Amino acid sequence: MSEATGPVLAADGTPLKRSLSRALRMQKLRALALVAPLLLFVLVTFIAPIADMLFRSVENEIVENTLPRTAAVLADWDADHTDLPGDDAFEAAYYDVFIAAERKLHTRLGTRLNYELTGVSSLFRKTGRALDDIGEVYQDQFKALDKDWDKGTPWAELMGTQAWIDGAQGWKKADGPLDRLVVRDDIAALLPATAAAYQEFADFSILEDDKSPLKEEPWTLVHSALYTDLAALDVSGYGGPRAEMLKAADALVATPEFETINTREALIDIEDGWADHEVWQTIKTYSPKYTSGYFLNAVDMQKSPEGPIMRDEDERIYGLLFKRTIFMSLAITISCVLLAYPVAWILANLPMRKANLLMILVLLPFWTSLLVRTSAWKVMLQQQGVINDVLVWLGLVSDTERLVMINNQFGTIVAMTHILLPFMILPMYSVMQTIPPTYLRAAKSLGANNWTAFWRVYFPQSVPGIGAGSILVFILAIGYYITPEIVGGTTGTFISNRIAYHISSSLNWGLAAALGTLLLAVVLILYWAYDKIVGIDNVKLG
Amino acid sequence: MTLTPARKMPLSFTLPVVGASGGFFGLFVGTANGSGLMGVVIGFLMLAAIAYVVVNVAGKTKEKPARWALVALFIGLGVLLGGAPGVVMGLLFGWFAGWFAYFIGFGRYRQDLAPYLTSGQVLWEYAFRILCGAIFVFLITPIIVVMPLSFNAQDFFTFTPEMLRFDPEGYSLKHYRDFLTSSEWQGALRNSLMIAPAATILSVGFGTLAAIGLSQPHVPFRRAIMAILISPMIVPLIISAAGMYFFYSRIGLQGTYFGVVLAHAALGIPFVIITVTATLVGFDRSLVRAAANMGADPVTTFFRVQMPLILPGVISGALFAFITSFDEVVVVLFVGSAKQQTLPWQMFTGLREQISPTILAVATILVAVSIALLATVEMLRRRSERLRGMSPG
Structure with a gap:
């Protein structure tokens, strides 16, 4: 028989190997198709938010977005030097802060930079209020020369293309947003700074104010820019719309009576913080798009020209908080082990029926709402609470010296030990159930006393249960928020309370994200260890 | 199933042990009423006397009447010392005293332990059980305590004197009403x-x-x-x-x-x-x-x-x-x-x-809900195991 030497064939004539691998592939694809919807769901609703948080912990676009010109100028400035940056930096800061103030973004930037250097917030706020004073010097003079310099339409005619002006004529709010103003090329080449400033103004009034630049008088910033351009450039060759008006202004600027203002001095005059080397340094340090600043802050360090340094002793809070979180989580884990071990032992060694009955006492707290258990502890531990009342009634404590058991570390540890105890008992119980009681009897019949039999025979076999329970409890404890918030007071709070504070109260989201990332890293390492030791498939519930 | 036959213990063992338990509780009653030492002494003597009566006079044959008599006696004492709450305490004490005197006096405590254990090991076994019991109490007390407090007539988070006197005035459903009516x-x-x-x-x-x-x-x-x-x-x-x-x-x-x-x-x-x-x-x-x-x-x-x-x-x-x-x-x-x-x-x-303690009313309702859920899950788990033939019951 000649076929016997060839490959083994399946019923339909294809080689068996190929047909088998195809069947296997089909099976894999079917399994993946079943898993895919959920995987996608979790990726979008859960993993993406976590990734977003990681991103926020380094993201720092606000400085670059709000102060683009200043950031560009400062890129070349040597921050180590004690000199202030040049006039161009002040000029750029004037433009940036003016625009930011119009768009009401300067206070947000101030808040952001205030995390790094106290006082910057008020610097930006004050500057934003007073910046119009600089431009008004020019605006008033141009206005005195020709009223048209303070009106929308003449400016638009000077700067915009005819096509745009025609299109914008007769526009009403109801028509929806106006087209973006297009600056004529010849004027953009002739008056670059003015064109840029006017473009900003026109964009702002169209997009954010919903008003036509034809009707709006331009910002004083545009007048300042016009002065800068006229002082430096020659406009005599210009022949487009409103040429007369422009040339008259040029002539006015050339006269010695024309009042000018120095931007550097003006800024320092508004708020002397602008003369502070540190302010400029901070702006420069935090102008890149990404920063390690939040992470440094989260470990009590800060940026400095010499690289990261520790903060002052009295400003270090996060190291302490992390240490306290870990210490308290450890204390909770240890007390859980101590309390859970006897209970798990007795559950595993009692007859089935009794054990099931007692198991209810473990499962009931497990199933009871966390808020219920936390409120129960609040009721129990208060100074006018149940425990104190009982102690006073028994005469162990006098009425005036009731124990302080809440709003401190003690309260948090007791309440959280109670809340997390089932998570320790259940894994321990499931491990102890598998230890044959005959081993202990064998050890005793070989002459071991109770203690030796327990310590040398039983205990080593129950260690996996302790390990599984401990990691689980520690992971859960380290990220707890509700219970410490309610019974922790000020000394019993965890890092998570600080994260919540930064998200909802201080609004320092970057720092919250950085703290969260550090906490997540700790938890993931433990999760990995848990997976190695216990296996994530072996998690049991109830 | 008894592992060890129960036998009557000598009085030299029964009296001090039962008396000690009396001393222990007497300490609390004593401190609450002024003198701890007096409480210890009275408690000790009382329970020792009870143990003597129970073991030597009543004996096994009259166990039931003896225990009922003790309950009655302690309820009477409770009323004398503390009024209405005293009744409950007296009931519990009376039941305990009777049970404990027979438990010790007739050696019932060894019944479900192996006969070869030394007295030290027996003591350890019971100490261990008490410890476990204490942990179970720790687990369940906070949940239990919330329930009566939710019927508080006052806006307090603790037991009022009226509640402790079992005065109906001290109890009300107003927090539940709050919960059901508040928008x-x-x-x-x-x-x-x-x-x-x-x-x-x-x-x-x-x-x-x-x-x-x-x-x-x-x-x-x-x-x-x-x-x-x-x-x-x-x-x-x-x-x-x-x-x-x-x-x-x-x-x-x-x-x-x-x-x-x-x-x-x-x-x-x-x-x-x-x-x-x-x-x-x-x-x-x-x-x-x-x-x-x-x-x-x-x-x-x-x-x-x-x-x-x-x-x-x-x-x-x-x-x-x-x-x-x-x-x-x-x-x-x-x-x-x-x-x-x-x-x-x-x-x-x-x-x-x-x-407001409306929270406690809500908490009680939630505990009831979780008991229902727990029961359902347990039932399902057993059903599933039975279906798959993994365990007999």
């Missing part, structure tokens, strides 16, 4: 009942399918997929909440009903995956092949053969998902807005600002 609480309840079922349906739907997929014999990247699907349970809630807050406000879901449902569904998924995969471990795949063999298409096979068998796992997964969402407060605090204020959220703000 805030009712709104919160409504929100909870709107969010939790929706989140449960989402997580059970996706989760069951995925668990079936994951339990197929050849799944590529099984470990990695499992790690991702379980992660919502492992990542601390505050981190999930922070991330969701940032991300959902980017895509406009923050502060919406839909956003909260999605967030809660994500949190419930690990529980569904774990319970359903656990049920599928015991699922006999040849049943599917048998069904196919008899001409059932995959959909019919799933609904007529596989689903009924894994249903207990699916339902208990659903209950877990439901309770996760129903209890959840951190994520909803951040992802939700005032319009999505749920029951736990309302409790949380109540606890922080300490407004």
